[in-house]
Amino acid sequence: xxxxxxxxxxxxxxxxxxxxxxxxxxxxxxxxxxxxxxxxxxxxxxxxxxxxxxxxxxxxxxxxxxxxxxxxxxxxxxxxxxxxxxxxxxxxxxxxxxxxxxxxxxxxxxxxxxxxxxxxxxxxxxxxxxxxxxxxxxxxxxxxxxxxxxxxxxxxxxxxxxxxxxxxxxxxxxxxxxxxxxxxxxxxxxxxxxxxxxxxxxxxxxx
Numbered sequence: 001x002x003x004x005x006x007x008x009x010x011x012x013x014x015x016x017x018x019x020x021x022x023x024x025x026x027x028x029x030x031x032x033x034x035x036x037x038x039x040x041x042x043x044x045x046x047x048x049x050x051x052x053x054x055x056x057x058x059x060x061x062x063x064x065x066x067x068x069x070x071x072x073x074x075x076x077x078x079x080x081x082x083x084x085x086x087x088x089x090x091x092x093x094x095x096x097x098x099x100x101x102x103x104x105x106x107x108x109x110x111x112x113x114x115x116x117x118x119x120x121x122x123x124x125x126x127x128x129x130x131x132x133x134x135x136x137x138x139x140x141x142x143x144x145x146x147x148x149x150x151x152x153x154x155x156x157x158x159x160x161x162x163x164x165x166x167x168x169x170x171x172x173x174x175x176x177x178x179x180x181x182x183x184x185x186x187x188x189x190x191x192x193x194x195x196x197x198x199x200x201x202x203x204x205x206x207x
Contacts, residue, residue: 024181024189024204025050029061029073030089030107033143033170034177034193038129039103039119041071041093042206048187052202056080059202069093087111097121111135117142125150129170136173143170168193 023031023040025048032038042048042065050061056079063073070092077085089109097103102120109115115133122128125147132140148165163182168191170177179193187206192199 023206024048024191025061025063025073027052027059027061027075027202028087028089028109029063029075030091030109031063031071031073033129033145033168034179034191034195035172036129036131036137036141036143036170037089037091037105037107037115037117039093039095039097039105039117041065041069041091041105044068046207048204048206050075050202050204052200054198054200069096109135113137115141133173138173141171141173143168145169163190 023038023042026032026037027035029050030037031040031042031048042063044065044067047062047064050059052059058078059075060078061073061075063071065071070090073089075087076083077087087110089107091105091107093103093105095101095104097119099121102118104116104118106116107114113133113135115131115137117129117131119127119129127145128142129144130140130142131137146167148167149162163184166181166183168179168181175196177193177195179191179195181189181191183189189204189206190202191204192201
């Protein structure tokens with residue numbers, strides 16, 4: 001009986017999450033949290049764009065999903081109107097997430113960062129991410145997300161007319177970031193976050 005209750009809760013969590021909006025890119029362009037990647041990859045033929053603005057800097061990114069569970073992303077950093085840094089990344093999904101098993105992925109970023117990460121839904125609208133990597137990750141990284149206003153279901157459709165809100169926190173190996181994401185209609189998301197002693201906001205689009 002206890003097992004059935006846990007399984008039911010996990011299935012409901014998956015339904016809440018799938019209805020809460022599309023995945024979103026990190027500041028570095030790959031799919032994930034604020035600065036840490038998740039085990040998610042964009043589906044083949046799908047893509048996203050992202051732009052983030054902070055005090056004196058701006059980041060832009062584009063990512064695409066490729067056949068075989070691959071995802072590629074590229075990002076630019078601007079300071080005082082000039083491009084000061086470019087970075088690329090590639091990620092491969094090893095195992096898609098199910099009700100009972102976590103999603104698994106490995107990835108590489110320009111600059112020599114390599115990583116592996118697992119992501120898993122939990123009852124109550126939570127989702128956990130845990131990974132280990134080299135380079136900018138410097139060991140263990142991870143984070144947690146929480147759906148704050150799960151959508152209501154009616155005849156197979158969601159009834160939320162307001163954006164779905166998610167609280168996000170992650171540790172990228174060097175510091176803690178936390179923020180709030182709002183998933184709007186037609187693949188748009190907005191966010192506000194704080195990390196590494198700076199506030200920033202962003203807008204992303206999935207297609």
